Amino acid sequence: MTSIQSFPPITLRDRIASAHELIVGRRFDEAEALLDEVLQADPGHAEALNALGGVALARKDGARAGEILSAAATAFPDDAAIVNNLGLAHQMLGRLDEAIVCFERATALTPQADGPLHSLATARFMMNNLPGARMAAEQILARSPDAPEAVSLLGMVALAEGNKEQAELHLSRALALNPNDAAALRTLSICCYDRLRFDEALHLAERARLAAPLDMDIVEHLARCEAALGLYPQAEASCRKLLAFAPNHLGVRELLARVLVMTGRPDAGIAELTKLVKASPKSVEPLLGLAATLRFAGRLTQALPFVQHALKLDPDNASALDVRAELSLAIGRFLPRLESGGVQPEQVNVPPGMRAADFILFSRFLARLSEGGAPVRLGADERFWPLAAHLRVPIEIPPPDSEAPAVALPALMRRFDLDATTVAQSVPYLQPNPTLEQRWQQALSEYPRPWIGVVWENHASGLGMDQVRAAMPGRGTVISLMTGQARHDLAAWPEAIDAGRHMDGFDEMIGAIANLDAVIGPDVSALHLAGALGRPGFVVVSAGYPWYWAAQDGHSLWYPSIEVMPQEQPGQWSQVVADLHQRLSQRFADLRN
Structure with a gap:
């Protein structure tokens, strides 16, 4: 007869170890059952209490986690793991001040452990304490140079500070260390999105979704990337999937509204935000979302009353005050001077x-x-x-x-x-370098006038090279001011002069623009330079144009030498391009002018 192998008795420690494995496998009910057995045998078992609180955290039940872990931390105030998890519960409930106190204590209890210090760095980042977050992340990297979470956090700090190049370096390194870090993938995608590299942004967002398919922030960002590339059916589908189980998610609802506006359904887009306003009539955020959608659709004067109503509900709301100021400027109203005590800043x-x-x-x-x-x-x-x-x-x-x-x-x-x-x-307030201005004048003199500088955009909803080309008057010389990779587009426009290849900085561009008879394009630096130099130009802008392109009698209030030509409907350039072609043809009909 075969003897049965003898196993040692099952201990409480065995049950806790099994519970941890079940938590990792997201088998929460079974983990809780094992932990309840431990706590029935030993109600004050610190590790079991901490693990039970961990189950609640994994379930995103901050209130339950806080209840369990608060009692546990009271009984075991020097248990760093319990104190750290209590901090996570506070963080989940939005109590960041309390969370930071817990993380600081857990860090002090285990100064050589990276976990509590990373929790502290993350909470500081969430509190917008960027120097504090960076310091904590650098402390981790000083002893663990290849800690991917700390490298990723440095990338997020750099992005929040506006240093996108540094952010990309950190995030790329973090992904080299951990290619499936969903947070790093999303943040690097945001970097690319902000720098208008939408193809890269979409690729990274898709990888982030593979790593965390249920993360709402990742799916929302993926939809933004799809919309930026003109993949409107996919973006709409992504938004509707999210709204099916999170119908009051303002960011997704607003994104869906913009997609509907861009696909010729502005009233349907506005109705999406109107639903939220009606559902929460005392809430400021839906009102601002509706105002933003109206503004995006080019209905600026209709947007302003909703902002005013938001300020009646919350007179000191900073976001509403900013939106009111921006809308006022966009419709041509100058803001009153703020009292500064008459003291000039040093x-x-x-x-x-x-x-x-x-x-x-x-x-x-x-x-x-x-x-x-x-x-x-x-x-x-x-x-x-x-x-x-x-x-x-x-x-x-x-x-x-x-x-x-x-x-x-x-x-x-x-x-x-x-x-x-x-x-x-106040215009002009920029001036060219005389030597460079003369050099460009000499270089251009061999070409027939008018000399028309052009720029364009390389994304789906922007004013592209083909539209700019269609607007040209058919006479004179087209001077491309595009620099970098965008210069490669000129392979399809061989008659345009590639002046951008000589521009390694703003000095050369300013010298060239100072000689041009007009600068044509969307809202990019070249149009601002032309306006600041007092040179003529035409800027083609979206229906919901930025405030600084507010116009009076067709001319920019801020750059009077620039004529402003807004879209009539978002996403539709054909009519404004035809109008620009007519204006340019009339402007340069008599070359003596």
Whole structure:
């Protein structure tokens, strides 16, 4: 007779180990059953209590987790694992201050452990304490250089700070260490999306969904990438799947509305947000979402009353105040000056991540700070220095560690009384380098006039090269100002002069634009440069155009030499391109003009 192998008795520790394996396999009911057996035998078993709280966390039941872990932490205040998990419960419930206290204690209890320190870094990031988050992540990497979660977190911090290049470096390294990190894949996709590299963004978003198919944030971002590439049926399907089980998700509902607007169904898109407003009449966020949708559809004046109503519900709501200001500017209303005590700032700082176009727009106000031609101290990343050198006001670059009282560059707009006349009088406020201006004049002189500078966009909803080409008047010389990879598009437009190959910075572009008879294109830096130089141009913008392209009698309020041509319907360029062709043909019919 074969003897049966003898097994040791099952211990409480065996039950807890099995419960952990079941939790990893998402077999939560079975894990709880085993843990209940342990706690019946030993009601104060710290590891079992912590594991039971872990089950609640895995179920996303923050309230239950908090209840279990609060009692456990009270009994075992020096158990780092329990204290850390209690912090996660607080974080899940939105109590970030309490979460950080728990993570700090867990870190102090186990200073060599990476887990609590990573939890602390994440909570600081969620609290927008970016320096604190970076410091904690760097502490982890100092002892564990290949910790992918810490590298990924540095990428998220860099992205939040507007340093997209640094963010990409960190996130790419994190994915080299852990290719299936869904959070890193999504964040790197956001980087690519923000830099208009939509094909890459979509590929990364699809990989993120494979890693975490039920993560709503990932699926929402995937839908945004699909919409950016003009894959509207796929984007609509992704949104509707999410809304089937999360019907009140504002971000997804607003994205669906934009897809409907872009596919010629603006009323249906607006109705999507109207549903949420009716369902939550006392909530500010749906009202702002509806206003944003109306604005996107080009119905700016209809959007403003909903923002005003939101401010009646919450007069100090920062988002509503910002939207009201932006809408007011977009319909041509100048904002009142904010009281600043009449004290001139010692220094003006350029916010991290500011676009070059925004720097060009706001730098007009620097001249107002120059008393008697005195230099203006400008704290800016070195990429802005070439642009600052072309301002008609002397600029002084302070040392990076300057602690002089400063104001952010965009805030200068609210320090002065503005109207259409005073704004127009500030232009031109950029000037070309005389040597480069003359060099470009000589280079272009061999070509027939008019000299028409062109730029375009390379994404599905933007003004593309084919549309710009169709708008040309059929005479003169087309001068492409496109730089980088976009220059390759010119293979399909051989008669255009590739001036962009000589432009390794803004110095050359400014010198070229100063000679042109017109600059044509969408809302990109070249149009801002033309406006700031006082050169003629036509900007073609979406129906929900940015506020700085508000117009009076067809001309930009902020750049009076630029004529503004908005779409009549989002996503439809044919009519505005035909109108631009007619305007250009009329403008240059008499070459003597």
